[in-house]
Amino acid sequence: MAARLIRKIVPSAKAGAAQYSTGVRRVTLIPGHGIGPEITVAVQKIFEAAKVPIEWDEVDVTAVRAPNDASGKGYRSLNLALRKEFDLYANVRPCKSLEGIKTLYDNVDVVTIRENTEGEYSGIEHEIVDGVVQSIKLITEEASNRVAEFAFQFARDNKRKKTCVQAWWVGSVWPSGNIGKNGALFESVHGTAPAIAGQDKANPTALLLSGVMMLRCRLGGQMADQDGSIGKEWLQTRTI
Structure with missing residues (x-):
């Protein structure tokens, strides 16, 4: 599926390549495990065809496994570790209806803002007795206030009429950004799906749209995919 998406989008992406500035920006790239490397390659090829001036600093984490995991099948969540390390407290997940695709609800256009560092993500766990583990859901006033402020500011900046701060969300092919004061991390929100690696x-749509979200939200200027060429071409190939 990744290969088919590349073949469909790349010709059009080349046609719109002149929109970007010549200033190269460095972006850390973590392909991850399972289907991660192949969907990452798909997105890189599309960005290359569109001449997005990005230099990738690729980081290999395939050797990192969860503690006490002798099977090698499980992995520590490096995503959560990065959120904690860089205090990426606001998770931004847009969800919008697509023309021609019938779903349970019509005309959906929402952006969910989720607190990213507390609650179930606090990581405060211990074993009370053998086979019984307690997990503490920590919530502080400071963290609650700052994510609420982020959400309302996001609504003002994007001219949205209603604001919702949510603690939990499930995603599939939609983008996701984890935002902090001094950095951001953009990701696909599905799993690593090792069974089909x-x-x-694997459908690279979520990672592609997360990449476009990165251009719009963090890199700015002419790199912000202002005419939506990559996203527009994806919409025309969404049925694959």
Whole structure:
């Protein structure tokens, strides 16, 4: 699926390549495990065809496994570790209806803002007795206030009429950004799907749209995909 998406989008992306500035920006890239490397390659090729001036600093984390995991099948969540390390407290997840795709609800256009560092993400856990583990859901006034302020500011900046701060969300092919005061991390919100890794069945849409979200939200200027060329071409290939 990743290969098919590349073939469909790349010709159009090349046509709109002149929109970007020549200033190269460095972006850390973590392909991850499972289907991660193949969907990452798909997005890189599309960005390359569009001549997005990004230099990737790729980081290999395939050797990192969860503690006490002798099987090698499980992995520590490096995503959560990065959120904690860089205090990426606001998770931004847009969800919008697509023309031609019938879903349970019509005309959906919402952006969920989720607190990213507390609650179930606090990581305060301990074993009370053998087989019984307690997890503390920590919530502070400071963290609650700052994510609420972020959400209302986001609504003002994007001219949205209603604001919702939510503690939990499930995503599939939609983008996701984790935002802090001094950095941001953009990701696909699905799992690593090791069962289909290497079979060209993985859909790179979520990662592609997260990449476009990165251009719009963090890099700014002419790099912000202002005419929406990458996103527009994706909409025309969404049925694959």
